[in-house]
Amino acid sequence: xxxxxxxxxxxxxxxxxxxxxxxxxxxxxxxxxxxxxxxxxxxxxxxxxxxxxxxxxxxxxxxxxxxxxxxxxxxxxxxxxxxxxxxxxxxxxxxxxxxxxxxxxxxxxxxxxxxxxxxxxxxxxxxxxxxxxxxxxxxxxxxxxxxxxxxxxxxxxxxxxxxxxxxxxxxxxxxxxxxxxxxxxxxxxxxxxxxxxxxxxxxxxxxxxxxxxxxxxxxxxxxxxxxxxxxxxxxxxxxxxxxxxxxxxxxxxxxxxxxxxxxxxxxxxxxxxxxxxxxxxxxxxxxxxxxxxxxxxxxxxxxxxxxxxxxxxxxxxxxxxxxxxxxxxxxxxxxxxxxxxxxxxxxxxxxxxxxxxxxxxxxxxxxxxxxxxxxxxxx
Amino acid sequence: xxxxxxxxxxxxxxxxxxxxxxxxxxxxxxxxxxxxxxxxxxxxxxxxxxxxxxxxxxxxxxxxxxxxxxxxxxxx
Numbered sequence: 001x002x003x004x005x006x007x008x009x010x011x012x013x014x015x016x017x018x019x020x021x022x023x024x025x026x027x028x029x030x031x032x033x034x035x036x037x038x039x040x041x042x043x044x045x046x047x048x049x050x051x052x053x054x055x056x057x058x059x060x061x062x063x064x065x066x067x068x069x070x071x072x073x074x075x076x077x078x079x080x081x082x083x084x085x086x087x088x089x090x091x092x093x094x095x096x097x098x099x100x101x102x103x104x105x106x107x108x109x110x111x112x113x114x115x116x117x118x119x120x121x122x123x124x125x126x127x128x129x130x131x132x133x134x135x136x137x138x139x140x141x142x143x144x145x146x147x148x149x150x151x152x153x154x155x156x157x158x159x160x161x162x163x164x165x166x167x168x169x170x171x172x173x174x175x176x177x178x179x180x181x182x183x184x185x186x187x188x189x190x191x192x193x194x195x196x197x198x199x200x201x202x203x204x205x206x207x208x209x210x211x212x213x214x215x216x217x218x219x220x221x222x223x224x225x226x227x228x229x230x231x232x233x234x235x236x237x238x239x240x241x242x243x244x245x246x247x248x249x250x251x252x253x254x255x256x257x258x259x260x261x262x263x264x265x266x267x268x269x270x271x272x273x274x275x276x277x278x279x280x281x282x283x284x285x286x287x288x289x290x291x292x293x294x295x296x297x298x299x300x301x302x303x304x305x306x307x308x309x310x311x312x313x314x315x316x317x318x319x320x321x322x323x324x325x326x327x328x329x330x331x332x333x334x335x336x337x338x339x340x341x342x343x344x345x346x347x348x349x350x351x352x353x354x355x356x357x358x359x360x361x362x363x364x365x366x367x368x369x370x371x372x373x374x375x376x377x378x379x
Numbered sequence: 380x381x382x383x384x385x386x387x388x389x390x391x392x393x394x395x396x397x398x399x400x401x402x403x404x405x406x407x408x409x410x411x412x413x414x415x416x417x418x419x420x421x422x423x424x425x426x427x428x429x430x431x432x433x434x435x436x437x438x439x440x441x442x443x444x445x446x447x448x449x450x451x452x453x454x455x
Contacts, residue, residue, distance in 0.1 A: 006382070029382055035448040043444055050433060050441045053383035053425040097412075101428070113411040120412045120430065373426055 007373040014353035022348045024340045030231040036328035041067050045137045057090040058309035066316040069303030078291050079141030082130045088281045093123035094310035095274045104190040140296030146288045155282040170275045177257040198263040198363050208239050209247035210313050214306045222317040222329050242343040243312025243333045245273035262347045266367035337368045344368045385421035385438035
């Protein structure tokens with residue numbers, strides 16, 4: 001047993017002032033879910049939230065939904081609403097960690113670990129506020145007894161913390177391009193300084209945002225993926241979609257106005273995504289009702305489920321036979337964005353090879369938000 | 380996927396750091412993002428930070444299950 005840390009290596013080969021070749025190599029264990037074969041659904045649901053360090057909630061809920069689908073079950077509207085709240089909270093915590101822990105060091109500044117801890121602890125711990133019995137991962141949904149007041153307090157604290165981190169009210173900073181430009185100019189904190197630096201003209205190429213429930217051929221491709229090629233390098237009819245905050249918020253006026261600034265648009269989309277997630281979470285909590293646990297048992301079958309997790313589309317496909325997993329496949333968002341011919345690779349290929357290349361490549365890699373460490377080399 | 384296994388906290392160090400161990404390999408990580416961690420606790424580690432504290436019984440269950448799965452089939 002060892003630390004299963006795996007990373008991504010990006011290498012840019014340059015010649016005559018241009019990037020000639022982009023190589024993205026990933027050591028990620030994309031077929032690890034195959035190890036679930038022979039386990040019971042309960043065992044898999046114990047492992048999922050623990051072994052996936054960043055997106056454990058999205059992983060566990062996607063797995064649970066795939067198992068319910070395999071059994072022909074559909075969760076009630078209240079359960080689906082509660083699960084959406086859990087995924088939004090994880091998304092907010094993940095973005096918050098990135099903003100406060102990871103962005104300042106990109107500028108050579110100390111991370112804001114107090115704020116990072118608040119994102120992680122406030123939003124990483126809302127499960128008991130929805131499911132006090134700790135049965136959020138029960139098939140059919142556990143006993144939902146939302147503490148609406150505490151959940152709304154968490155959402156309000158999140159909005160205040162985002163304003164604090166941005167050094168200005170998020171709603172006004174993200175309102176339109178003029179307000180955003182004014183904020184960059186005032187640069188009241190590390191976020192604004194990083195976004196200002198990321199504002200160099202960089203064509204987006206032709207990004208293809210991921211369809212909301214994933215590509216139409218997702219189930220077929222997962223089912224027929226004999227040796228894990230699709231899990232490692234997915235595409236849809238030859239196109240490698242982009243997934244994550246930028247794809248979700250591409251239609252937001254500010255994100256759209258930053259067209260032509262690949263790094264800045266994506267980093268800004270993270271802020272837009274956070275503000276939107278905080279609003280959606282509060283709205284969902286307002287009219288969430290409690291309900292008793294649904295005593296439901298899983299049956300054999302095959303099910304596919306997708307979730308828009310913090311970094312984008314997460315897909316689980318599970319087959320159950322004789323009460324045990326016979327096949328399990330997980331396709332994670334990083335495999336799309338960091339595909340060797342994917343959106344990051346296409347954007348890096350357009351960079352000018354000058355003294356600032358490595359720095360711009362590092363900012364772009366961070367803009368595409370990998371879920372594992374990513375090393376950049378220029379040669 | 381960002382796989383991580385629970386690591387055992389073996390020593391608390393100054394400046395919110397701790398020594399953790401997993402399968403005989405030791406690492407120093409930051410405890411800045413978690414509260415009330417003591418020697419003997421398990422934490423999930425990602426890029427040098429302990430992200431969450433895991434209940435020792437749950438950690439033991441996870442590690443045993445993972446061992447069993449690794450013995451049953453090699454990961455890809």
